[in-house]
Amino acid sequence: MSERTASREMGAKAAGRDWLSVIPKPLHGWIVPAFIVIVWQAVSGLGLLSETLLPAPSNIVKSFVSLCESGEMGKHLGISMYRAGFGFLLGGALGLLLGLSAGLGKVMERTLDPSLQMLRTVPLLSVIPLFILWFGIGEFSKVLLIGLGAFFPVYVNTFLGIRNTDVKLYEVSRIFQYTKLQQVTKLIIPAALPNILLGVRLSLGASWLLLVVAEMMGTSAGIGYMIQDARAYSQTEIVFVGIILFAVFGKLSDSAIRLLETKWLRWRDTYKG
Numbered sequence: 001m002s003e004r005t006a007s008r009e010m011g012a013k014a015a016g017r018d019w020l021s022v023i024p025k026p027l028h029g030w031i032v033p034a035f036i037v038i039v040w041q042a043v044s045g046l047g048l049l050s051e052t053l054l055p056a057p058s059n060i061v062k063s064f065v066s067l068c069e070s071g072e073m074g075k076h077l078g079i080s081m082y083r084a085g086f087g088f089l090l091g092g093a094l095g096l097l098l099g100l101s102a103g104l105g106k107v108m109e110r111t112l113d114p115s116l117q118m119l120r121t122v123p124l125l126s127v128i129p130l131f132i133l134w135f136g137i138g139e140f141s142k143v144l145l146i147g148l149g150a151f152f153p154v155y156v157n158t159f160l161g162i163r164n165t166d167v168k169l170y171e172v173s174r175i176f177q178y179t180k181l182q183q184v185t186k187l188i189i190p191a192a193l194p195n196i197l198l199g200v201r202l203s204l205g206a207s208w209l210l211l212v213v214a215e216m217m218g219t220s221a222g223i224g225y226m227i228q229d230a231r232a233y234s235q236t237e238i239v240f241v242g243i244i245l246f247a248v249f250g251k252l253s254d255s256a257i258r259l260l261e262t263k264w265l266r267w268r269d270t271y272k273g
Contacts, residue, residue, distance in 0.1 A: 009103070083143055095199070103192070153200075
């Protein structure tokens with residue numbers, strides 16, 4: 001290889017690199033939050049922000065440590081994860097089952113899908129009075145509300161993924177003489193998997209959102225209750241602790257699904273940006 005060719009290749013590589021290349025890839029997503037926290041702390045240190053309205057990040061960290069040492073954090077976090085996880089599994093599993101049924105069967109689509117699409121447009125907050133009236137304010141009503149919110153994203157995306165499967169794949173399956181079971185397990189579900197995983201991601205997000213609502217309708221434990229109780233006593237730093245916890249665990253659960261997407265959807269050739 002000549003020196004001119006080598007220099008051209010080095011120049012092309014240098015041109016393709018940006019300033020992010022000097023920072024480890026796992027830290028790229030933390031650049032914006034870190035910048036916001038630094039500016040926030042600096043402004044708070046200058047006394048330009050009211051501690052009651054917007055406490056400094058250092059005070060939020062102190063409150064978090066205090067809650068952990070007292071054992072309150074473990075109690076609230078444990079019950080919240082149980083509610084969100086159980087509700088997500090209940091709604092997600094039912095959404096996957098009915099999505100497959102409606103996507104694979106015309107009878108189920110014609111009889112069940114119109115009713116579910118109608119129910120999907122009903123605001124979930126409007127059914128809270130009915131949930132309290134029917135099921136009380138115990139754990140069952142909270143888990144059921146979260147499950148209802150987790151159901152529709154999985155159902156809609158599973159149904160959509162099945163119906164978007166390329167019809168040419170069915171023709172290939174007939175050539176190979178696939179049975180109905182083989183068509184479902186080796187053709188339909190793998191082809192619909194991108195949409196199904198998208199539905200799972202949206203469902204997880206809905207579970208965390210509805211967890212806050214569920215924990216504010218008569219409870220004595222949970223991150224949502226902790227936020228509501230802190231608001232009543234103007235403990236703004238604890239409110240921020242709860243909000244940050246929701247954000248962190250929501251991001252972690254979303255990242256877990258993205259890892260599954262990376263592992264299970266390696267066959268996809270998509271635009272990387």
